[in-house]
Amino acid sequence: MTLIVFPAIDLKAGQVVRLAEGDMDRATIYGDEPAAQALAFAQAGAGHLHVVDLDGAFAGESRNGEAVRGIVAAFPGHVQLGGGIRTRESVERWFDLGVARVVIGTAALEDPEFVRAAARDYPGGIVVAVDARDGLVATKGWAEVSTTSAADLARRFEDVGVAALLFTDVGRDGMMKGCNVEATVDLARAVDIPVIASGGVKEIGDIHLLAVHAKDGIEGVITGRALYDGRLDLAAALAVAAA
Template identity: 60%
Template sequence: MILYPAIDLKGGQCVRLLHGEMDKATVFSDNPGAQAAKFQAAGCRWLHVVDLDGAFAGKAVNEAAVRSILGAVTVPVQLGGGIRDHAGIERWLEAGISRVILGTAALRDPQLVIAACKAHPGKIAVGIDARGGMVAVEGWAETSDVSALDLARRFEDAGVAAIIYTDIDRDGALTGVNVQATADLARAISIPVIASGGVASLDDLRGLMAVADSGIEGVISGRALYDGRIDLAQAIAVLDGKEAA
């Protein structure tokens, strides 16, 4: 199982939100490139980057910060936030992003996801952010009447590389990852699932490892890595099944 350290960008800085609310942002670094390099030096094999401002604006806002991250690391980077058309997808892939995450666009324009998967095999992920099991979009500002499972099933045969499932009610709150809901989703679809939201301790990672056969292929962690609750090297060892007895 892969650990994806999270770099959420707001105003060019690395932040973490509480329950997805932009006015509840904690700044952890004002140098995204340096933060990315730090994660890479600690052993991560992927990075998860979100342009938070872009998610609300519907277009890239923190482009300079994303490019600084790309220039600072050699590990692959997946990026979401405000990517809503073919031009945006292609621009970021050309810039060096390894996987583009489509969230709001997946709900509003599913044909974009299908076409992008065909044009860029293995390069497109779908971000499903759920509040009470229902999909939230536009930077989590709006909750739809579509369930997370129903949205995921729309892309079963599209060639989506992964579903990134975030439980908004737990995101940034350090209350523990929603193992059951994530595993239930993973078992119900054939697309690999990446867990996100609420990871607070190594025990959360162990809990996910216990249901790895459900189809969960990775987990995103942000605040717990920044504030030292989780040591990145230890976390990677847990997810590699190499934790010291």
Template identity: 60%
Template sequence: MDAMILFPAIDLKEGRCVRLVQGDMARSTVFSHDPAAQAESFERAGFSYLHMVDLDGAFAGKPQNAAAVEAVLARVKIPVQLGGGVRDLATVEGWLGKGIARVIIGTAALRDPDFVKAAARRFPGRIAVGIDARDGFVAVEGWAEVSEVSALELARRFEGAGVAAIIFTDIARDGLLKGLNFEATAALADALTIPVIASGGLASIEDVRRLLQPDCAKLEGAIAGRALYDGRLDPGEALALIAGATVISMR
């Protein structure tokens, strides 16, 4: 079994590292004015992969925090996955060319699934789909609009398309430290062959323990945001727990 990946999150707003509550841009907390230094501290803590979102880009429909992203890429060696404002192949190509390991497509996955499939064909293993759901239905445009398409229905459209991962966020829990929606995320992973990453609400070491239970075995990993910034989740303890569980499972 591969080790579950715990992805520390850096959400960019106006060049700064912030956390939102339920995706609301008006309810943001600035945690760092230097995203590159924040990324470096995550790398030093032992994380193996970084998750980044250009929040302004998600609303604008095109990248808005390129300078901050490039500063992060110049500072760290660990792979970075990035979403927010990715609506065309030129943007995908641009980010991959600058050193992003995996590009996340969110809104366009609902609006233009053929674009996702074309990108996944062209860049196999380097395209992820971000599915953000409110009450089980997909929300787009920086979570401002809720569609009538279920998360599972959308995810299934990309089966066999070469998509590297589905990043599933339960908006109702995001930024509230209420714990991940394990049931919905595990059910999604069980229904798909595409690996699923859990997002939204990871609150403590108990959530990391829960992720290591058999029903979550299919998950590729989970994203941690506010809990890391608030100090509720100790990186060393979380990563040691994951490493220990992986060794036991391989015996």
């Protein structure tokens, strides 16, 4: 099993940004041409891309649709999209546009039957976001923290056709503290759904550690700030993951 490296494009008001710990007031702008950034990742060898509509995550509906459409048109590989996808209509719209997978977070906690139905109707297309702050699930753009544990939320979606779980340690996201490999592997071992690691990747060593645990059910890793800050070379990360 080869680890998939997902370069991340987070969108805020049409710009490419990264947040610190999911805080919209702590955004660093990395560019205003999302489609060009997507193409650059493809040229570096990426076959998968992770896109987040940050404004949509807080609003509960798409806010960066034009930028997403541009990214899908420019990127020749698989685009995985999250942020504010909470209705059947929005799921259908993104698949019709050419998105390969949609990521559902808040609705997974608040309306699990909606997620189960979508997973049945779009096999391999639905990813459930398990965003945790101190082990408890965070929702609504990480602005609220529930009383549900990450593992308990994940178990609700076993055997319904969910493609993967996207696990993010909110406290590490965008902070360059290193990925929480231990918590990610624990989740992967607790369920029969592949897990994508996210939050805190800072160097090639994080990619290597996660690749070693691919056998435990780690499907991929999302990296953003480390790429934009030049601490992680995408081509090198892809090579380590493939090896």
